[in-house]
Amino acid sequence: MTNTLIENNFRTNRLPHIWCSGCGHGIIMRAITKAVDELGYNKDDVCVVSGIGCSSRAPGYMDFNTFHTLHGRALAYATGVKMAKPELKVIVVTGDGDCAAIGGNHLIHSARRNIDITTIVFNNNIYGMTGGQYSPTTPTGDKGTTAPFGNIDKNFDLCKLVQGAGATYVARSTAYHVNMITQQVKTGLENKGFSFIEAVSICPTYYGRKNKKGDAVSMMNYLKTNAVNVKAADKLPKEKIQGKFLIGEFYKSQEPEYTEEYQKIIDSFQKER
Amino acid sequence: MSNQCEIRLSGSGGQGLILAGIILAEAALNDGNNAVQSQSYGPEARGGASKSEVIISDSDINYPKVRECDILLSLTQIACDKYIKSLKKNGVLIIDDSVNIPQRNDIQVYSLPILKTAIDKVGKPMVANIVALAAINAITKVTTNDSLQKAVLNRVPKGTEELNIKALTEGFNLV
Amino acid sequence: MKNKKIKLMQGNEACVEGALAAGMKFFAGYPITPSTEIAEISSLRLPRIGGKFIQMEDEIAGMAAVIGGSLAGLKSMTATSGPGFSLKQENLGYAVLAEVPCVVVNVQRGGPSTGLPTMPAQGDIMQAKWGTHGDHPVIALSPSSVRETFDLTVKAFNYAEKYRMPVILLTDEVIGHMREKIEIPDPDEIEIIDRLKPEKGLDEYKPYEIKEGQVAPEMAAYGEGYRFHVTGLIHDETGFPSNDSKVAGDLVNRLMKKIDDNIDDLTLYEEYKLDDADIAVISYGITARSAKSAVDMARAEGLKVGLFRPMIIWPFPEKQIAQLGKRVKNIITAEMNLGQYVLEVERVANKYTNITKCGKANGELITPDEILAKIKEVQ
Numbered sequence: 131m132t133n134t135l136i137e138n139n140f141r142t143n144r145l146p147h148i149w150c151s152g153c154g155h156g157i158i159m160r161a162i163t164k165a166v167d168e169l170g171y172n173k174d175d176v177c178v179v180s181g182i183g184c185s186s187r188a189p190g191y192m193d194f195n196t197f198h199t200l201h202g203r204a205l206a207y208a209t210g211v212k213m214a215k216p217e218l219k220v221i222v223v224t225g226d227g228d229c230a231a232i233g234g235n236h237l238i239h240s241a242r243r244n245i246d247i248t249t250i251v252f253n254n255n256i257y258g259m260t261g262g263q264y265s266p267t268t269p270t271g272d273k274g275t276t277a278p279f280g281n282i283d284k285n286f287d288l289c290k291l292v293q294g295a296g297a298t299y300v301a302r303s304t305a306y307h308v309n310m311i312t313q314q315v316k317t318g319l320e321n322k323g324f325s326f327i328e329a330v331s332i333c334p335t336y337y338g339r340k341n342k343k344g345d346a347v348s349m350m351n352y353l354k355t356n357a358v359n360v361k362a363a364d365k366l367p368k369e370k371i372q373g374k375f376l377i378g379e380f381y382k383s384q385e386p387e388y389t390e391e392y393q394k395i396i397d398s399f400q401k402e403r
Numbered sequence: 404m405s406n407q408c409e410i411r412l413s414g415s416g417g418q419g420l421i422l423a424g425i426i427l428a429e430a431a432l433n434d435g436n437n438a439v440q441s442q443s444y445g446p447e448a449r450g451g452a453s454k455s456e457v458i459i460s461d462s463d464i465n466y467p468k469v470r471e472c473d474i475l476l477s478l479t480q481i482a483c484d485k486y487i488k489s490l491k492k493n494g495v496l497i498i499d500d501s502v503n504i505p506q507r508n509d510i511q512v513y514s515l516p517i518l519k520t521a522i523d524k525v526g527k528p529m530v531a532n533i534v535a536l537a538a539i540n541a542i543t544k545v546t547t548n549d550s551l552q553k554a555v556l557n558r559v560p561k562g563t564e565e566l567n568i569k570a571l572t573e574g575f576n577l578v
Numbered sequence: 579m580k581n582k583k584i585k586l587m588q589g590n591e592a593c594v595e596g597a598l599a600a601g602m603k604f605f606a607g608y609p610i611t612p613s614t615e616i617a618e619i620s621s622l623r624l625p626r627i628g629g630k631f632i633q634m635e636d637e638i639a640g641m642a643a644v645i646g647g648s649l650a651g652l653k654s655m656t657a658t659s660g661p662g663f664s665l666k667q668e669n670l671g672y673a674v675l676a677e678v679p680c681v682v683v684n685v686q687r688g689g690p691s692t693g694l695p696t697m698p699a700q701g702d703i704m705q706a707k708w709g710t711h712g713d714h715p716v717i718a719l720s721p722s723s724v725r726e727t728f729d730l731t732v733k734a735f736n737y738a739e740k741y742r743m744p745v746i747l748l749t750d751e752v753i754g755h756m757r758e759k760i761e762i763p764d765p766d767e768i769e770i771i772d773r774l775k776p777e778k779g780l781d782e783y784k785p786y787e788i789k790e791g792q793v794a795p796e797m798a799a800y801g802e803g804y805r806f807h808v809t810g811l812i813h814d815e816t817g818f819p820s821n822d823s824k825v826a827g828d829l830v831n832r833l834m835k836k837i838d839d840n841i842d843d844l845t846l847y848e849e850y851k852l853d854d855a856d857i858a859v860i861s862y863g864i865t866a867r868s869a870k871s872a873v874d875m876a877r878a879e880g881l882k883v884g885l886f887r888p889m890i891i892w893p894f895p896e897k898q899i900a901q902l903g904k905r906v907k908n909i910i911t912a913e914m915n916l917g918q919y920v921l922e923v924e925r926v927a928n929k930y931t932n933i934t935k936c937g938k939a940n941g942e943l944i945t946p947d948e949i950l951a952k953i954k955e956v957q
Contacts (some may be wrong), residue, residue, distance in 0.1 A: 146816065174644065174803050178645075190807055192820060195800040197649065198809035198819075206639035210646025210654070211800060214604055218650070218801050260869035328910045340913055392630060399626045425757060429586045438586070444696055465871040466946050467756050467864070481859040491701055 144191050152346025154305030154331030155252050156301045159188045161308050162250055165315035179208040179216045179308050181233060183259045185252035202233030205240045208247050216389040219319060222249040226267040227257045241295035241324045244275035245388040248318040251269040251288060254333035262336030273340045288328050293381045298323035300381040306332040306353035307377060320389045406458040408545055409469040413486050414478030416453040419532035424455030426554045427536060431459040433550035439467045452482055459545060474543055476535055477502055493544055513542055514576045530570035537574025587760045589727045589753040590615035593683055596731030599768050603629040603652040606643035608636055611695045612751040613685035616657035636663035641669035645678045651799030653735055657683035660693060663702055670744055671710030672810045679738035679773055683747045685754040688941040697941030698751035700863055701916035706746045707892050713830055715837040718746040718892040720863040725760045727753060736771035741836045742794035752864045773797045773943040793836055837893050845895050852884030857953055858902050859887045860923055861912040869912050871946035876953050883953055894922045903927030908956045912936040912949050
């Protein structure tokens with residue numbers, strides 16, 4: 131089973147990937163691919179778009195139409211692809227720096243349009259590719275190479291941000307909760323609209339080392355013990371969820387989808403003829 | 404030597420002077436002439452000083468902007484004060500009668516109740532530009548009346564044709 | 579109007595008409611004076627022919643979406659002005675390296691910075707050539723009239739598709755906003771070039787492989803069955819990234835050779851009264867109209883003056899300017915900036931002739947009188 135998933139959906143001649151040992155990104159990449167595979171999509175109809183950063187190297191290994199664009203701009207490029215060919219299943223793979231800092235504007239506006247793009251952010255709380263600088267999701271007080279005395283910025287809750295901006299599917303899971311990623315990506319891909327999945331990753335090389343979080347196994351254990359499913363959170367006493375973070379599906383709704391709305395304008399002229 | 408006439412239409416933003424320039428240029432094309440229409444504008448969409456320029460020629464027009472004009476229309480005092488110096492000697496000045504007649508004795512001046520005619524006789528202040536065009540044409544014959552009417556009908560919003568024909572007639576009658 | 583096809587049209591409107599005639603099916607952009615009419619008219623026209631328009635959240639996104647749309651198979655365009663052109667530069671470089679055809683219109687306005695939004699300039703000439711980082715080829719065209727805006731927009735699309743690269747159309751506030759006579763040619767009179775596509779059903783498609791006799795690689799669209807990879811990293815002919823210095827050198831050289839090997843196809847200019855001229859005025863875009871008037875005025879006074887007007891300004895018409903330098907005693911380069919194109923004229927013709935610049939950057943056109951005064955000064 132595992133082997134067929136890799137053989138059928140990856141460019142095996144491009145492997146092994148460039149990520150560090152212990153990095154969570156490979157797990158997330160595989161989980162996304164598994165979702166596409168399980169949905170039975172034709173690979174020719176899937177387009178994976180990324181920006182710049184560690185996460186954004188993923189499309190190069192995935193055997194779909196792949197598009198490695200500029201830092202922060204993946205969603206803007208993907209919007210062009212989706213507008214031009216709405217029949218494509220468009221997936222954006224991005225990171226916390228890529229989509230929440232330099233690409234923040236594209237993120238909120240893609241959500242606002244509710245354009246049918248499924249975005250998965252590999253959130254490792256750090257700029258990995260450039261060597262460990264703090265990002266918009268680095269928790270306040272944590273260290274990065276550009277926050278040697280601790281980060282004084284407040285960090286984003288990306289799910290709340292994107293939900294507020296108008297996304298119609300918003301969920302979070304982690305590199306530990308790998309089946310949940312697959313399930314959420316499947317739901318996102320089947321949602322006609324902007325879907326956002328925050329996949330919390332781990333970066334033992336930079337974030338972990340800088341902040342004394344231990345090795346990859348301890349960071350995985352952290353994800354395991356600190357993630358609280360949103361369905362259970364209501365029933366738990368406050369002190370039980372203090373300092374922990376929520377995973378699961380936060381929001382789901384049906385709203386008009388952008389390319390379908392545009393097609394209605396085109397169709398209105400065809401009727402006129 | 405080519406026969407070239409340079410016209411400057413001035414007033415305040417929102418008086419429809421850019422549209423008037425477009426109509427005049429299109430009328431010139433209807434006559435088989437060449438025309439270039441351009442405009443300068445500030446950041447305001449309404450108010451401020453607005454001008455529209457038209458060059459009409461029986462040959463190619465290279466430099467597209469009006470420098471010294473042969474005909475100047477000014478619907479406001481500010482516009483007249485600003486552009487009066489750019490009117491050539493022996494040029495034609497057409498002003499709304501609310502504007503003071505400037506101190507120049509080397510030009511022909513026509514002071515006409517353009518804005519009042521639009522309001523009182525046609526019933527719509529926004530057709531002042533069309534009243535003015537008709538007056539300009541009656542005085543200068545810069546385009547043929549047929550071509551002007553055709554251009555007006557081609558450019559004004561659907562449903563306002565009758566109103567604009569009335570504005571043209573009242574404009575011609577002013578002279 | 580006697581002939582129905584003769585119209586009074588704005589330059590920005592003619593740009594859209596040209597783009598539609600060339601096959602534009604996608605426009606993405608952001609409002610900016612004085613280019614906005616191009617977006618407005620595109621939004622009105624495209625859905626009627628099954629095309630798509632989108633107003634993006636910023637200038638950068640407009641350029642990015644255009645590249646995405648082109649890779650998904652549609653002929654794509656964006657339009658902007660100074661500040662927006664600056665913002666688009668990184669993406670413009672992506673289109674060069676990833677070899678994505680698209681047209682970028684820059685209706686130039688006074689700069690630097692926000693500058694003079696409603697006034698013309700030709701201050702982005704060098705930016706068009708060097709604005710994005712790294713060594714890269716550039717094709718830029720500059721029309722002098724409304725009709726030529728139509729024609730050169732068609733050409734911009736054709737070059738973009740033929741050479742698989744972004745093509746820049748540099749107009750200005752006056753060309754963009756002025757209205758003049760235009761006769762729109764019949765569709766069958768217009769030459770249209772489409773990108774070369776790979777055969778269907780190949781066992782292997784290499785998106786950056788140049789085959790014998792081709793000026794640019796064959797280009798499949800996303801969703802056509804070839805699951806290829808596109809990146810802004812240096813890549814080999816498979817499209818996948820490489821850090822190999824030979825691959826890097828070969829790729830950048832191949833990109834440059836698209837221009838160098840086809841320079842005759844990419845040279846377009848008008849000569850006016852140059853045959854017996856002692857003085858040549860070199861001017862492009864809106865300023866060339868003043869230069870033409872100045873030439874006529876000078877000729878009326880018995881001065882032997884002519885005009886050289888490049889319509890493709892990048893690549894620089896080196897051969898022609900060098901020959902011109904050998905033929906005349908003086909060259910005056912007239913442009914609405916403080917000396918940009920003249921630097922290239924000097925590079926090529928300084929050893930043969932005297933070169934003088936005639937320029938200004940105050941939001942006003944250079945007048946025929948100003949150029950005439952320069953002519954008299956040098957003769």
